[in-house]
Every structure is written in C-alpha cells, then in structure tokens.
Amino acid sequence: MQQALTHLTHYAQKRYLTYFVIMILVLALPFLRINDNHFFLLSFDHKKLNLLFFSFDTQEFYLMPFVLILLFLTIFFITTLAGRMWCAWSCPQTIFRVIYRDLIETKLLKIRQNIHNKQKEYPGHFLKKSIAVILFYIFSLLATSGLLWYFIPPEDFFVYLANPGEHLLLLGILFCSSLFLTFDIVYLQEKFCVYVCPYARIQSVMFDHDTIQVIYDEKRGGVIYDGKIKLHKKPPVGECVGCEACVSVCPTHIDIRKGMQLECINCLECADACSKIQNKFNRPSLINWTSARALETGKGVRYLRFRTIAYGIALSVVFIVLLTMSTKKEHMLLNINRSSELYHISHKNGNLEITNAYTFLFQNTDSRDHEYYFEVDLEGINQAVKIIRPSKPFKLKAGEKTKKIVVLQANQKLGDDDKKDIIFPLHIKAYALDDEKIVVFRESIFVYPKNTLLK
Numbered sequence: 067m068q069q070a071l072t073h074l075t076h077y078a079q080k081r082y083l084t085y086f087v088i089m090i091l092v093l094a095l096p097f098l099r100i101n102d103n104h105f106f107l108l109s110f111d112h113k114k115l116n117l118l119f120f121s122f123d124t125q126e127f128y129l130m131p132f133v134l135i136l137l138f139l140t141i142f143f144i145t146t147l148a149g150r151m152w153c154a155w156s157c158p159q160t161i162f163r164v165i166y167r168d169l170i171e172t173k174l175l176k177i178r179q180n181i182h183n184k185q186k187e188y189p190g191h192f193l194k195k196s197i198a199v200i201l202f203y204i205f206s207l208l209a210t211s212g213l214l215w216y217f218i219p220p221e222d223f224f225v226y227l228a229n230p231g232e233h234l235l236l237l238g239i240l241f242c243s244s245l246f247l248t249f250d251i252v253y254l255q256e257k258f259c260v261y262v263c264p265y266a267r268i269q270s271v272m273f274d275h276d277t278i279q280v281i282y283d284e285k286r287g288g289v290i291y292d293g294k295i296k297l298h299k300k301p302p303v304g305e306c307v308g309c310e311a312c313v314s315v316c317p318t319h320i321d322i323r324k325g326m327q328l329e330c331i332n333c334l335e336c337a338d339a340c341s342k343i344q345n346k347f348n349r350p351s352l353i354n355w356t357s358a359r360a361l362e363t364g365k366g367v368r369y370l371r372f373r374t375i376a377y378g379i380a381l382s383v384v385f386i387v388l389l390t391m392s393t394k395k396e397h398m399l400l401n402i403n404r405s406s407e408l409y410h411i412s413h414k415n416g417n418l419e420i421t422n423a424y425t426f427l428f429q430n431t432d433s434r435d436h437e438y439y440f441e442v443d444l445e446g447i448n449q450a451v452k453i454i455r456p457s458k459p460f461k462l463k464a465g466e467k468t469k470k471i472v473v474l475q476a477n478q479k480l481g482d483d484d485k486k487d488i489i490f491p492l493h494i495k496a497y498a499l500d501d502e503k504i505v506v507f508r509e510s511i512f513v514y515p516k517n518t519l520l521k
C-alpha cells in the first residue's frame with residue numbers, strides 16, 4: 067500500500083496553496099509602506115509612482131517603460147522555460163474559476179457533485195445558482211478593490227468610500243468592473259482563455275522542444291488519436307485503461323491524449339486524475355508535466371539552454387538598471403529658466419549694480435518635508451556673484467512645488483569688453499538643509515554687459 071501511494075501526484079493541492087499565497091500577497095502589499103512609500107503605486111490623483119518602496123514624480127515616469135520591459139521579459143522567460151505555468155498557477159482567471167466552480171458551486175453549495183467532473187452541467191438549482199453568483203459578486207468587489215489599491219492607495223480608498231457622493235466615478239468603476247468580472251467567471255468561463263486571452267494565442271511561438279508542458283506519454287499509454295481522429299477509447303496496446311478521468315476533469319473540455327492544444331491551460335488536473343487511476347496498478351501517471359525531449363530521451367528537463375540563458379541575462383540586466391535608477395532617484399527636482407531680460411543695470415549710492423534674473427522651479431519629491439536653499443558660483447571666479455533673491459531658505463512639504471524668482475548680482479567688475487557682452491558659465495548647487503543626501507547640481511549662465519552700456 068505504501069509503495070502504491072508514491073505514484074500519486076498532488077498538483078491541485080500545490081496550486082491551491084500557491085493561489086492562497088498569491089491572493090494574500092496581492093491584497094496585503096498595498097497596505098505595506100516603507101517611509102510612506104508603497105511597493106507599487108501608480109497614482110494619477112497624486113501624480114506619483116511608487117516602485118520598490120521608492121517614490122517618483124510624474125517627471126520620473128520614464129521608469130515605467132523599464133517596468134513594462136521587465137514584465138514582458140519575465141513572461142517570455144517563464145513561457146520558454148515552463149510553458150503556460152502562468153495560466154495554471156497564477157492567472158486570476160484560473161484562480162477565480164477555481165473559487166467559483168470548485169469552492170462556491172461544488173464545496174459550499176453542492177450544485178456540482180464533485181470537482182472531478184468539470185464537463186457535466188447541472189441544470190436547475192436556480193436558487194443555489196443565484197446565491198453562487200451573489201457570493202461571487204461580493205468576492206469580486208474585494209478582488210477589484212485589491213486591483214484598485216495599486217492605483218488608489220488603501221489610505222485614500224477607504225476615505226473615498228466613506229464619502230460616496232464625492233467619488234461616484236470610483237464607485238462606478240468598482241461596481242461595474244466587479245459586474246464584468248462576475249460575468250466573465252460565471253458565463254465566459256474557460257472560453258475566455260480559449261477565445262479572448264491574447265497570451266494563449268502567442269505563447270506557442272515561444273515554446274521549444276525543451277519547454278515544460280502537460281504531455282500524455284503515448285509510448286506507455288498507447289495511441290488513441292491519429293491527428294484529430296479518435297481511433298479508440300482504450301488503445302489495444304498500452305497502459306491507458308480508457309477511463310477518461312483525464313477528459314472529464316479537464317476545465318477546458320479537451321482530451322490531452324490528442325497532443326498539445328491551444329485550449330490546455332496546463333492546470334495538471336488530468337495528471338492528478340490519471341495518477342489516481344494508474345496508482346491502482348502501481349504505475350505512475352501517463353500524463354506528465356515535462357518536456358517533449360525529456361519524455362523522448364528519458365532524461366531530465368534541460369533548463370539551461372540558449373534561450374533561457376539569454377532571457378535570464380536580459381532580465382537580470384533590466385532588473386539591475388531599474389534597481390539602480392530607483393535607488394539613485396533625485397529627492398528634489400529643479401528646473402531653471404532665465405528671464406527674457408539679459409541683465410539689469412542700475413546705480414545705487416554711486417555704485418554700479420549688474421543683476422541677472424532666473425525662475426527656479428523647485429519640487430520636493432521626497433516623502434518628507436524639507437528646507438531648501440542653494441549656492442551659486444561663476445566658473446573660474448570665486449565669489450563673483452551673490453544671491454539677492456530669495457534671501458533665505460524656504461520650506462517645501464513632501465511632494466510640494468514652488469516657483470522662485472532668483473536674482474543674482476555681480477560682486478565685482480567681471481569684464482572689460484567694448485564690443486560684446488560676456489557670458490560666464492554659472493554652477494548652481496541646490497540642497498536640503500536638513501538632509502545632506504539631498505543635493506542637485508545645475509548649470510546656467512550669467513551675462514555681464516559690454517563696457518559701452520556701463521558708462
């Protein structure tokens with residue numbers, strides 16, 4: 067007896083455990099904050115992006131393409147390595163179908179007799195089916211909220227919900243999206259995977275002979291199909307007993323013994339079902355999660371190969387770039403524009419005063435309030451200019467922007483040219499007085515008038 071038990075596979079339990087961990091993670095992550103920053107938040111309301119617990123301003127949205135590249139490369143890498151692993155182990159469509167069909171319809175309301183026959187429909191049960199839809203709609207509200215928390219942080223979300231009259235758009239999105247999700251899971255079902263999902267259509271081009279898939283072992287089980295034509299229910303030669311447990315358990319209503327099909331979401335329900343049957347004969351399942359080459363050669367799956375290594379390297383490079391850019395972000399932004407007047411010449415108390423004016427646009431992109439000021443220096447001449455305006459440091463709240471008119475005055479005679487104005491490179495160092503890490507450097511010019519204008 068003990069010997070026989072070793073052939074059983076338990077992919078379903080492992081998938082349920084994975085679903086549970088994913089759902090807890092997805093719902094809990096928006097509540098986690100470090101220095102007031104979220105793991106991921108794209109807030110159009112606050113015009114900010116949080117990534118890996120760092121905060122970025124709209125002007126730093128250039129990071130988003132890197133996030134998307136990382137996402138696509140991860141999908142390519144996983145698909146080449148493990149086929150449709152995403153579909154079975156993490157896709158919300160599959161997770162929600164399991165919750166609706168296997169948990170609510172079967173375990174809770176007993177509309178379906180068991181989870182081993184997903185082909186059979188159970189007409190009638192109008193009241194129970196209505197309760198199932200209502201229960202799933204309530205769950206959809208939570209799932210949709212979980213997604214919205216990555217765009218409207220929970221600390222705002224619940225305040226908005228408490229004032230529904232002022233946030234009708236949010237309520238509309240929440241209720242309508244939940245309604246659509248319920249329609250998709252209750253009515254479209256796995257038809258969504260087969261006919262709507264674009265990933266199902268493109269993933270097969272990323273497969274190679276070493277990609278892990280769900281494969282019926284024809285050598286052991288026997289030939290059932292010749293192309294699309296079914297030859298036998300039970301093959302004359304082979305270990306397949308023709309019970310079709312693998313067919314009835316399939317949520318996409320296919321027979322894996324026909325070979326790889328677009329409809330197969332790699333859920334491995336058929337492998338579990340066959341393992342129970344074959345276990346009675348003390349044999350392993352005829353349906354395996356392996357690669358075509360591994361099945362042919364009887365050796366292990368080749369994980370390290372050119373395509374997986376290339377994707378792995380590209381993925382690591384993009385991840386390192388993203389991480390470096392995230393950690394090297396500027397905690398303040400400063401844009402500088404010169405005024406249209408080149409310079410201003412005045413005489414005060416018999417002294418000649420030359421000033422240049424600028425507009426400095428400061429923004430505190432840090433999550434804390436800071437006090438800011440700046441220093442200026444002309445290239446090659448120490449202390450040649452002084453700051454007239456603003457005369458003292460100023461405070462900016464987290465995320466706050468301010469425009470400052472800056473006036474610089476020459477401390478001494480800077481030039482002696484009769485024909486043309488002299489242009490000096492100007493170095494600006496702006497910083498937070500209360501945090502030495504917050505400092506930015508900018509370049510501009512200081513224009514000194516020609517002699518003829520000074521007389």
Ligand code: SF4
Pocket residue numbers: 287305306307308309310311312313323339340343344352353
């Ligand atoms: S469950 Fe296994 S034994 Fe039964 S029909 Fe499918 S492949 Fe054959």
Ligand code: SF4
Pocket residue numbers: 280312315316317318319320321322329330331332333334335336337
């Ligand atoms: S063939 Fe098997 S792995 Fe593919 S969808 Fe059907 S039950 Fe899941």
